[in-house]
Amino acid sequence: MRRRSRNISVFTISALDLFAAALGAFILIVLVLFPYYKMGGTDTSMEELEELVEKRRLVASSTQSEMAQIRAIQAEVRLLDRQYRTTAENMSEVEAKILEVQAQTAAIEIPEPPPIPKPVPQPDPIPNPPRSSGRGVEFSILGVGTSKKDVMIVVDMSGSMRAHTNNVVSALEEILGQMQTDNRFSILGYRGGPSYSVYPPGGQLARASAGEVNGALAFVRRLPGDFGGGTPTQNALVRALNIKPGAIILISDGQPDDGNPGDIVQNITRRNRGRTEIHTVAIGDYTSDPALTMFLQELANNNRGDFVGRAR
Template identity: 40%
Template sequence: MRRPNRDTAVFTTSAVDLFASALGAFILLVMLLFPFYRNAGDATAHSRTLDVMEQRALAAGDVAQLLQRRESLIDAVEQAESGNLESERRLQRARERLQALRDLPEIPRAAQTEPEDPAIEPDIPAPVASDEFSLLGIATAAKSFVIVIDMSGSMLSYSRLMIDSVLEVLDPLDATNHIAVVGYQGDPSPVLWAFPDRTSMLQATPENLRDIRAFVRGLARNFAGSTPTHAALMAAMQYRPDAIILMSDGAPDNNPNFIVQDISSQNRFTEFEIHTVAIGDYTEDRTLVMFLQSLAQRNGGDFVGVSR
């Protein structure tokens, strides 16, 4: 009997391998080229896609402009807030200065005393030749004055010089002028003497000048303590005079630069003159001289010195 041939044909296996390889290559090419094929749709689908992409690009540009505008607005708001903070600080400083004026101790009205020697002081003031005249070397056209007198302990060495200088300031005044006097010392808080009280000034009539001279002479018996110049100037400002004449022999208790800045800042709204007079051996005290010169210069006044 003949045995059947069971060998597998080589051609048949090779053909299957060939077809399988071709199919795999086709699938690989399709996968590689798939992103480059146009999406399914009608003939206008591609153009609509391009329109959408263009609109997205325009929208992205608008968003960038809006973000830039937002940053600009944020910067503007921050600048406005910074300006508001500065305005609030200035307002707070103004409120503190106003409160300081309100908190000043009441200046007691000095008791009128009889002159020690009325015959020495004539009642007839010297004539005034023109609208501008000289007070202790200070040239001014002011009509109302507040004389601020340093009564600190160091003034004991110059008490006669101080009193004579104040009386010399009073000599040229007449009934066309108005006058007030404020004396000050620290013990340790500010202690002030005033004539008359802080609500009004006296007309410089012969009778009123006689009373003021007596008051000034009496101040010499109370020289003691420190030098609260800032409080005295603020008290003098309440009279609202045409001019203030500050007379001192020593540097103030407070920082001199602070006093000059604060008083000058407040004087912007009233614009009265502030004249300063250094008493005694002032050339040995540079701080005093610089303080008095700066205060007068910043407030339209003159600085003079009176030595022994």
């Protein structure tokens, strides 16, 4: 009988032995090192480590943000640099064009301007000529002619009239000397305030009898003693129009001071409505005062009257 041969696998047994030995060694190492595990680190050390890691992460994030800002600033600087270069190029082109225009302008020949003619001196305004008494007017005096029988004389008594005292008195005497017995007249002197000196005393129109004319002459010669103050011409004309004479003769040497001259002309003309002739006499050197001349001319022209000047 034959004996069976047995083949024992040495490799398999050796591998098991190796694994068992390794496991035993690992268990032994663990048992030896286990007491030292906690000595190698604590929970607190882990927290500190995590905190340090978080700080470094924040620093890294902040650094990235700052780097992004730096990159944005760099981009803006590059943009400004391009804009500056573009502006510089445009300025160079503009300067070149300016130089070209200047060169072209310098080449243009400008003719000499023609001589300016000297202004032709204008003659002084010439007063309207006196109306002829042969043309149906009631009287003609100082260049003023009227067919009205009721005449009111309005006299400026402002302070400036003192320089023309003799002229004023002689003009009034001349007017009174032309009165006829069928005329009626009144004299209204005015000055600042306004205040008035009137003849006859009631201020109404009086028959031009010899006695009334003589009384008026005496009144006229006393009148310069009361000269003074301003020139409220508008108020005096309103008062005169209220008497409703056929004609008013205004004697003055200056512009009114109780309103704008143009407005006064309009106001008096509107109030008068063409019922009363308003004649004006400029006393003194009226040609040197265009505003006075214009006021008196417009007042007379708008109210069917004449304007004259009496220099002396």
